[in-house]
Amino acid sequence: MGLAQRDTVRVVAAxxxxxxxxxxxxxxxxxxxxxxxxxxxxSTGKLYTQIMQGLPTDLYFAADDAFPVLxxxxxxxxxxxxxxxxxxxxxxxxSNSLVQQGLxxxxxxxKILLDPRITKLAxxxxxHAPYGRAGVTLLERFGLLRQTQSxxxxxxxxxxxxxxxxxxxxxxxxxxxxxxxENISQTAQLALxxxxxxxxxxxxxxxxxxxxxxxxxxxPLSSHMRLNQTYVILRGQDRPAVRRFxxxxxxxxxxxxxxxxxxxxxxxxxx
Amino acid sequence: xxxxxxWRTLRLTLEVSLVTTAILLGLGLPLGWVLAxxxxxxxxxxxxxxxxxxxxxxxVLGFYLLLLLGQNGPIAQTFGFTWAFRFxxxxxxSVLFSLPFALNGYREAFRSLDLDLIQTARTLGAGWRRVWxxxxxxxxxxxxxSGSILxxxxxxxxxxxxxxxxxxxxGKTQMASIYIYDQVQALQFGRAAEASxxxxxxxxxxxxxxxxxxxxxxxxxxxxxR
Numbered sequence: 157m158g159l160a161q162r163d164t165v166r167v168v169a170a171x172x173x174x175x176x177x178x179x180x181x182x183x184x185x186x187x188x189x190x191x192x193x194x195x196x197x198x199s200t201g202k203l204y205t206q207i208m209q210g211l212p213t214d215l216y217f218a219a220d221d222a223f224p225v226l227x228x229x230x231x232x233x234x235x236x237x238x239x240x241x242x243x244x245x246x247x248x249x250x251s252n253s254l255v256q257q258g259l260x261x262x263x264x265x266x267k268i269l270l271d272p273r274i275t276k277l278a279x280x281x282x283x284h285a286p287y288g289r290a291g292v293t294l295l296e297r298f299g300l301l302r303q304t305q306s307x308x309x310x311x312x313x314x315x316x317x318x319x320x321x322x323x324x325x326x327x328x329x330x331x332x333x334x335x336x337x338e339n340i341s342q343t344a345q346l347a348l349x350x351x352x353x354x355x356x357x358x359x360x361x362x363x364x365x366x367x368x369x370x371x372x373x374x375x376p377l378s379s380h381m382r383l384n385q386t387y388v389i390l391r392g393q394d395r396p397a398v399r400r401f402x403x404x405x406x407x408x409x410x411x412x413x414x415x416x417x418x419x420x421x422x423x424x425x426x427x
Numbered sequence: 428x429x430x431x432x433x434w435r436t437l438r439l440t441l442e443v444s445l446v447t448t449a450i451l452l453g454l455g456l457p458l459g460w461v462l463a464x465x466x467x468x469x470x471x472x473x474x475x476x477x478x479x480x481x482x483x484x485x486x487v488l489g490f491y492l493l494l495l496l497g498q499n500g501p502i503a504q505t506f507g508f509t510w511a512f513r514f515x516x517x518x519x520x521s522v523l524f525s526l527p528f529a530l531n532g533y534r535e536a537f538r539s540l541d542l543d544l545i546q547t548a549r550t551l552g553a554g555w556r557r558v559w560x561x562x563x564x565x566x567x568x569x570x571x572x573s574g575s576i577l578x579x580x581x582x583x584x585x586x587x588x589x590x591x592x593x594x595x596x597x598g599k600t601q602m603a604s605i606y607i608y609d610q611v612q613a614l615q616f617g618r619a620a621e622a623s624x625x626x627x628x629x630x631x632x633x634x635x636x637x638x639x640x641x642x643x644x645x646x647x648x649x650x651x652x653r
Contacts, residue, residue, distance in 0.1 A: 210498030341612045365614035
């Protein structure tokens with residue numbers, strides 16, 4: 157196997173892929189000794205902006221389908237290569253110290269947020285992080301947050317407070333504050349090191365560091381904005397090595413890794 | 428430190444810092460001289476502009492540079508190249524951001540220079556080249572060096588500007604501070620701690636060097652100027 161010449165595949169990817177994609181890339185490199193995969197993780201929205209500003213990259217893995225489509229509309233992609241690779245899942249993660257206080261998200265679910273001892277909640281910044289948007293819709297769904305103004309996400313320039321009211325929460329308990337993470341991985345870090353609780357991706361909650369430090373409640377797929385995660389080849393970068401990694405993502409081997417980190421696969425139905 | 432990416436990152440960081448410091452020498456020495464010894468209209472405006480990065484949030488500077496150097500920016504439109512997300516972009520950002528640090532050192536060094544000495548050398552028939560090499564530099568080098576080291580150290584630890592202009596491409600535009608940030612985000616606290624420790628040591632060594640140079644410099648200056 158292996159390609160004739162050495163080649164580096166440059167990838168930018170949503171932060172929820174931090175662990176899964178790194179593992180997939182490792183497997184891929186082992187099978188294709190001539191190819192190196194370099195991955196740069198960040199929030200989907202930030203990476204989109206960087207690509208529009210000329211960030212040199214071959215593949216873009218987003219955490220929702222809106223951004224690759226925007227890129228395609230701007231003529232920045234190889235036409236027809238936007239493809240679903242996984243569906244993201246959200247969890248409410250709480251640290252072991254909260255569990256010891258009787259605040260166990262596995263038993264309480266979203267009700268955990270109504271406890272007066274919860275004063276801060278880590279959420280990815282909904283302005284540019286899909287998991288942040290999904291997190292907001294999750295809170296809305298459970299009546300913890302009320303939209304005060306109908307605004308398209310694309311028009312949003314500020315975070316939650318401008319368009320949402322945490323009024324429903326104020327009844328009966330002091331409201332919690334949002335602590336925004338730049339992407340879902342940093343949100344997990346905030347939950348781990350400061351807030352003790354956060355809305356994060358299942359794929360991050362399944363990482364060793366998070367499993368060791370806390371537990372989570374898996375939110376039903378229907379309870380938040382669906383995280384259809386798509387990827388795309390960028391214009392002018394359709395080289396054999398890039399195409400090979402692109403195709404590898406859809407193989408049973410890559411699917412096994414994605415499943416291990418809790419992603420739902422294309423065509424799979426859970427609920 | 429077992430991560431090979433870190434060593435590539437550190438090498439890149441040192442390269443950016445070195446190139447930046449070299450450019451700052453070329454740019455800052457004449458500018459420092461002018462600010463120390465010349466009077467002209469608009470001098471305060473010029474001083475304010477070059478000192479602006481001291482107070483300007485780094486992300487503001489980085490954002491403007493990204494617009495300037497990016498794909499749709501005026502430079503790309505006019506000259507057809509983009510420096511965003513490249514080594515060159517990192518250097519441009521670093522030069523602007525570290526300029527005040529170099530300049531402060533250079534200016535103070537030139538200010539403390541006794542101009543009579545230069546006059547004397549000139550009347551004795553020395554050309555400007557000789558005056559620079561044999562009078563100005565031998566007296567001011569500790570100040571120039573400490574300005575350069577400070578600029579170097581400052582570039583080494585830069586974050587906001589390089590994050591905006593460079594993104595974080597491992598081995599290409601990922602500077603040391605961003606590496607640490609990325610490792611913390613990836614919950615690799617051990618690696619972040621090791622990398623931070625290495626940067627701490629380097630920074631300490633550089634500051635120690637600057638302090639030593641300052642003492643050397645003081646001891647050389649005639650007591651009347653203190």
